[in-house]
Amino acid sequence: KQEVTQIPAALSVPEGENLVLNCSFTDSAIYNLQWFRQDPGKGLTSLLLIQSSQREQTSGRLNASLDKSSGRSTLYIAASQPGDSATYLCAVKKTSYDKVIFGPGTSLSVIP
Amino acid sequence: DTGVSQDPRHKITKRGQNVTFRCDPISEHNRLYWYRQTLGQGPEFLTYFQNEAQLEKSRLLSDRFSAERPKGSFSTLEIQRTEQGDSAMYLCASSFPGQGSYNEQFFGPGTRLTVL
Numbered sequence: 001k002q003e004v005t006q007i008p009a010a011l012s013v014p015e016g017e018n019l020v021l022n023c024s025f026t027d028s029a030i031y032n033l034q035w036f037r038q039d040p041g042k043g044l045t046s047l048l049l050i051q052s053s054q055r056e057q058t059s060g061r062l063n064a065s066l067d068k069s070s071g072r073s074t075l076y077i078a079a080s081q082p083g084d085s086a087t088y089l090c091a092v093k094k095t096s097y098d099k100v101i102f103g104p105g106t107s108l109s110v111i112p
Numbered sequence: 113d114t115g116v117s118q119d120p121r122h123k124i125t126k127r128g129q130n131v132t133f134r135c136d137p138i139s140e141h142n143r144l145y146w147y148r149q150t151l152g153q154g155p156e157f158l159t160y161f162q163n164e165a166q167l168e169k170s171r172l173l174s175d176r177f178s179a180e181r182p183k184g185s186f187s188t189l190e191i192q193r194t195e196q197g198d199s200a201m202y203l204c205a206s207s208f209p210g211q212g213s214y215n216e217q218f219f220g221p222g223t224r225l226t227v228l
Contacts, residue, residue, distance in 0.1 A: 041201075041224065042221065042222070043219050044155070044203065046216070046218075089155075091154070097207075097215055099157035099168070100205075101157070102154030104152070105153075
């Protein structure tokens with residue numbers, strides 16, 4: 001059974017810092033991995049999607065890497081801003097049509 | 113707005129009452145998923161439809177829960193005899209297995225259920 005964990009559970013950083021969020025999954029046989037952002041009481045916003053054949057994806061100040069063999073992914077946020085404060089969720093799929101299995105999330109707070 | 117929509121956005125009910133939520137997927141998306149998210153946790157899969165066929169149900173979907181997608185378009189999720197443990201955010205997602213889409217699931221804003 002696939003299990004997804006995220007470390008740390010919560011993170012507080014001063015504005016401007018670069019930071020890394022970590023995600024681990026137990027079954028390396030994944031179709032893709034996705035990072036989401038969730039603001040309090042809101043739905044999910046997709047940030048980056050990495051197919052199993054890819055190593056990383058970049059969007060603006062965000063960079064996500066995938067090491068499928070070791071079951072790890074990292075989300076790098078450069079020059080953090082208070083508007084980045086949210087919960088970041090990592091999620092994997094076993095096949096293209098399968099359900100998404102989520103981690104518990106990392107709650108990020110960027111202090112002005 | 114061409115995204116996934118859910119109605120209502122918030123629902124407060126008393127224990128023992130029945131509630132029904134609706135999800136409208138992105139037009140032409142043939143797959144529709146329901147997830148439940150409790151406070152401080154990631155979403156957990158409940159059930160999934162391909163067109164009108166319900167293809168998979170999680171063990172989380174007790175017999176008090178029923179989901180339908182009668183015409184292969186919108187879907188409803190009904191909870192009978194609600195319990196306080198049903199309080200959660202219910203998220204709907206849809207996807208389309210088109211070439212290059214990777215069958216990416218697009219999520220709606222969710223329905224927040226509070227059972228008093």
